[in-house]
Amino acid sequence: MGEQRSAQWYSGNDRxxxxxxxxxxxxxxxxxxxxxxxxxxxxxASDLTPCNAxxxxxxxxxxxxxxxxGGVPLNLPVVSLGETQVRPTAMLWRxxxxxxxxxxxxxxxxDGVVLLGGCDKTIPALLMAAASVDxxxxxxxxxxxxxxxxxxHPLGCGTDVWRLSEEVRGGEMSNKEFLRSESSMxxxxxxxxxxxxxxxxxxxxxxxxxxxxxxxxxxAIDSRLLEGAHETGRLAVELVGAGRTPRTLLTxxxxxxxxxxxxxxxxxxxxxxxxxxxxxxxxxxxxxxDFDRTGAGVPLLVDLQPAGRYLMDxxxxxxxxxxxxxxxxxxxxxxALTVTGFPLVDHLDEARIWDxxxxxxxxxxxxxxxxxxxxxxxLAPGGAVIKPAAASPHLLAHRGPAVVFDSVEDMRxxxxxxxxxxxxxxxxxxxxxxxxxxxxxxxxxxxxxxKKLLEQGVRDMVRVCDGRMSGTAYxxxxxxxxxxxxxxxxxxxxxxxxxxxxxxxNRTIDVEVGAEELAARVxxxxxxxxxxxxxxGWERLYIDHVLQxxxxxxxxxxxxxxxxxxxxxxH
Numbered sequence: 001m002g003e004q005r006s007a008q009w010y011s012g013n014d015r016x017x018x019x020x021x022x023x024x025x026x027x028x029x030x031x032x033x034x035x036x037x038x039x040x041x042x043x044x045a046s047d048l049t050p051c052n053a054x055x056x057x058x059x060x061x062x063x064x065x066x067x068x069x070g071g072v073p074l075n076l077p078v079v080s081l082g083e084t085q086v087r088p089t090a091m092l093w094r095x096x097x098x099x100x101x102x103x104x105x106x107x108x109x110x111d112g113v114v115l116l117g118g119c120d121k122t123i124p125a126l127l128m129a130a131a132s133v134d135x136x137x138x139x140x141x142x143x144x145x146x147x148x149x150x151x152x153h154p155l156g157c158g159t160d161v162w163r164l165s166e167e168v169r170g171g172e173m174s175n176k177e178f179l180r181s182e183s184s185m186x187x188x189x190x191x192x193x194x195x196x197x198x199x200x201x202x203x204x205x206x207x208x209x210x211x212x213x214x215x216x217x218x219x220a221i222d223s224r225l226l227e228g229a230h231e232t233g234r235l236a237v238e239l240v241g242a243g244r245t246p247r248t249l250l251t252x253x254x255x256x257x258x259x260x261x262x263x264x265x266x267x268x269x270x271x272x273x274x275x276x277x278x279x280x281x282x283x284x285x286x287x288x289x290d291f292d293r294t295g296a297g298v299p300l301l302v303d304l305q306p307a308g309r310y311l312m313d314x315x316x317x318x319x320x321x322x323x324x325x326x327x328x329x330x331x332x333x334x335x336a337l338t339v340t341g342f343p344l345v346d347h348l349d350e351a352r353i354w355d356x357x358x359x360x361x362x363x364x365x366x367x368x369x370x371x372x373x374x375x376x377x378x379l380a381p382g383g384a385v386i387k388p389a390a391a392s393p394h395l396l397a398h399r400g401p402a403v404v405f406d407s408v409e410d411m412r413x414x415x416x417x418x419x420x421x422x423x424x425x426x427x428x429x430x431x432x433x434x435x436x437x438x439x440x441x442x443x444x445x446x447x448x449x450x451k452k453l454l455e456q457g458v459r460d461m462v463r464v465c466d467g468r469m470s471g472t473a474y475x476x477x478x479x480x481x482x483x484x485x486x487x488x489x490x491x492x493x494x495x496x497x498x499x500x501x502x503x504x505x506n507r508t509i510d511v512e513v514g515a516e517e518l519a520a521r522v523x524x525x526x527x528x529x530x531x532x533x534x535x536x537g538w539e540r541l542y543i544d545h546v547l548q549x550x551x552x553x554x555x556x557x558x559x560x561x562x563x564x565x566x567x568x569x570x571h
Contacts (some may be wrong), residue, residue, distance in 0.1 A: 004240070005135070005564060006038040009109035010049035022111065033093075037071040037240040039233070040110040042101055043124040046080035047203045051119040051191035051198060054220055055142055061226040062114050062140060065233020071240070076104060076113075081121040083198075091468065092440025094121040094128075094277075095546070095555050096538055101129035106564055110135065112240040114232060118142025118190070118220075120197040120471070123205055124274035128554070130210075131246045131281035132561040136239035138339045139210045139357075140232050141202035143220035144312035145190035150181040154303035156194040157185050158472025162446070169416075169456035181427065190220025193311045195304040196471035200267035201274060203321050207261035208254050208278075210246070213347035217321045219313050235339060244341060247282060247561075253333035254318050255279055255286050257344060262332045263298035263371035264324050266307040266389045268471025269479060273441075274371060276552030280559045288374050288383050288550050292507070295371025300389050301327055301360045306474040307389040308366055310358045318358035322351035327362045375478060377463070377510035378518065379490050379500065382482030382550045384509055391476040392460040396504040398476075400425040400462065402495045402511070403547050406524070407432045408444050416451040424458045427500040431491045433467030434484025435546040439539055444477035445469040464504055464509070466491055466549075478502065478509055480549040485523070487548060493521035494511065 009020040010033040021033050041062050045055035063073035079097035081090040089199060105113055112135055117123035123139060128139035148155045156275045167173040191198035199217070206216035212235060215228040218480030238244075255275060262271050272291055279286035302323055304310050315321070325332065326348040334345045353359045359364055370389040376382075388396060403422045405411035411430050414420055422428075428447050435441045443463040445465035449458060466484035492510065494500075499512040511518070534540045 004035060004037060005111045006109040007381055008088040015567055027564040032072050037237050038074060038109055039066045039071045039106065039240070040074050040108065040113045042076050042078045042079060042105070043117060044080040044112050044117045044126070045116070047084035048085055049080040049119050049122070050080070050084070052122060053332070054189040055116045055118065057167065058116055058140060058142065058229045060224065061229035062116070062233040065230040066094040066237060067236035069234040071237040074110065076108070078104065078407070079125070081119065081125070083120045084234065088438060089440040089442035090121045091442065091553070092539070092542060094125050095542070095558060097121065097125035098128035099127060099558060102132045103133060105129060105133045106562070106566055111134035112236050114236050115139045116142065118202070119200060120270065123201045124277065124443060127205065127210065127278050128281050129411040131250065131278055132558070133564050134245045134247045134561055135564050136236065136243070136245050136345065137210070138212065138232055138236055138501055139205045139237060140229050141211060141216050141289065143190050143203065143218050143222065144193045144199055145186060145501050146188040146219060146221050147193050147311050147313055147527040148184040148187035154311060155181070155312055156183050156472065157192045158196050158470055159186065159305040159474065162473055164546060166448065169448065169451050184250070186289045188221050192472055194472045195266055195268070195302065195312070197268040197270040199312050200262065200265065200271050200471055203265055204258045204262055204267065204271050204275065205319060205405055206323070207258040207493055209249050209336060209344055211339070213322065213338055213340065214322050217312060217315055217316050222303055225295065239339060242338065242341060249281055249337050249339065250284065251336060252284050252286065252557055253336040256290065257283055257336050259291055259371070260328055260460055261300055261325060263295035264300065264328050265302045266300045266304065266370055269372060269385050269387050270468060270471055272385055272480065273468070273549055274555050277554045279556055280552050282345060283560060285518045288385070291372040292374040296373060297369050298328060298371050299330060299362060299365030300367040300370030301365055302361065303358055303366050314355070314358045316524065318355035319351060319353045322348055323353045323359050324349040330351070372502040373504055373507060375504070375507050375509040377508045377570045378515070379494070379509050379511045379553055380481045381490070383480070383549060384478050384482065385480040386478050386504060388504060390474040395460060395462050395476040397502065398427070398462050399499060399501045400427045402427050402494055402496055402498045402500050403428045404429045404431070404494055408442070411447060415448060415543065418452060422450050422453065424456070424461065426461065428463045429494055429500070430459055430463070430467070431485035432463055434486055435541050435549065437486030439543050439546070441468050441549065441553060443468045446473040446475050446477050462500070464500065482548045482550040484548065490518060492523035493518055
């Protein structure tokens with residue numbers, strides 16, 4: 001394999017190499033430091049990240065594969081973010097997790113890394129780190145959970161939380177019955193079983209070429225996940241020998257393939273900010289407009305919640321992700337490589353659809369055009385995002401008066417007020433939820449509908465926000481509005497009663513107020529400064545340096561990479 005990076009620590013007969021070897025021996029074979037690749041397992045297992053709690057078991061199978069291939073496996077616990085647990089929002093910590101992982105990979109005597117993630121922010125953070133340090137790297141997604149049932153019907157975690165809670169608010173379900181469903185919602189280990197952000201990023205990571213082809217989407221309880229983990233361990237050793245690093249694999253073509261895949265699966269809008277951030281670490285030219293140009297005409301082929309009916313274990317049963325990609329093979333760049341060293345398209349020949357209701361053939365799509373749409377106008381000069389596949393068709397062209405909320409707290413306090421000046425054609429506007437304003441860009445853009453409208457049978461409204469939306473959510477939601485209100489965007493000066501016009505076909509979102517009047521309006525201090533203005537710590541650093549959503553909401557000083565070199569000895 002030639003000179004290993006780890007030899008900088010272990011090779012030689014001086015005091016420092018003695019120290020490095022001696023402290024690492026602890027029962028390993030005596031030849032462990034003589035040319036064997038040292039493979040870190042960046043492990044996001046944590047009891048506080050329930051979707052990743054099983055990754056220690058997955059890591060054991062990765063270890064066996066690494067040993068078998070002649071490498072030395074090294075468990076490296078890294079920052080783990082539980083989407084449902086971390087306050088104020090996991091997105092606040094994504095960049096920190098990426099930075100901490102990058103620094104640990106660079107600082108330690110390793111030659112390659114296996115990235116274990118599952119919950120929403122863990123795979124993006126791991127890939128951002130790997131891209132910046134550029135050591136041979138491969139991802140093992142933790143897999144979706146098994147499907148639970150309630151009242152005889154399968155439950156899509158996340159999606160059915162939103163649906164059932166709205167039924168309670170609309171008087172169609174008792175709160176007691178709602179709480180009964182709680183123990184049925186999460187049936188097993190693994191991440192969300194809908195096409196939420198966790199499932200989306202696992203599949204998108206495979207489309208990028210960073211996952212063993214065919215592994216993403218394997219259920220967490222399926223023994224084939226452990227088999228794939230073992231095989232990935234062997235592959236990690238091969239990657240080191242071949243010098244196959246993220247920078248040699250991840251090209252613009254790889255990212256465009258990921259955008260095609262994102263549209264075909266009806267994936268989460270969160271993939272937009274994550275892919276942009278990963279591309280930014282590599283210096284790959286990628287913009288939000290690429291999501292529209294490349295993905296807008298791609299058909300939706302996967303009938304999964306929230307855009308469809310089925311769930312992730314159904315997708316696996318029906319043929320899996322490679323069967324989806326085979327249907328759009330002509331839209332994929334044939335030159336884009338994977339961690340195997342072969343192009344992604346070379347792994348599609350044997351893929352088959354076994355259930356055409358779950359995975360539609362190209363000639364019979366769920367929707368003919370389902371990619372992410374990028375909107376612009378005087379309300380979002382830097383762009384905004386909408387997922388047409390999750391929206392109500394009758395609202396994709398809409399004009400109505402704004403009902404404005406200055407914060408999440410303001411919205412929650414007033415949304416069910418009987419005197420709220422809201423009608424079915426109103427446009428709900430929520431600001432102060434961008435990267436700087438919250439801080440951390442929470443998943444609150446899919447605002448609950450006013451109770452009085454729910455009682456009238458209204459189930460969707462146009463909603464506009466500078467925050468994000470859970471990948472498990474649905475509705476006609478315009479999100480990632482850029483610039484955000486706290487960064488001085490026009491959203492900061494919209495007033496209740498202003499007419500907002502949405503036209504998805506023409507990609508526009510405007511407030512019908514003259515330019516001079518908009519410029520003359522002064523936002524209130526709370527809108528500009530955000531809900532919190534921390535004096536110290538990560539939140540202070542984040543607010544001072546975070547970029548806007550249209551470039552991935554990374555920190556300005558983390559864009560790009562520093563490689564794997566560490567020039568100075570520790571003793």
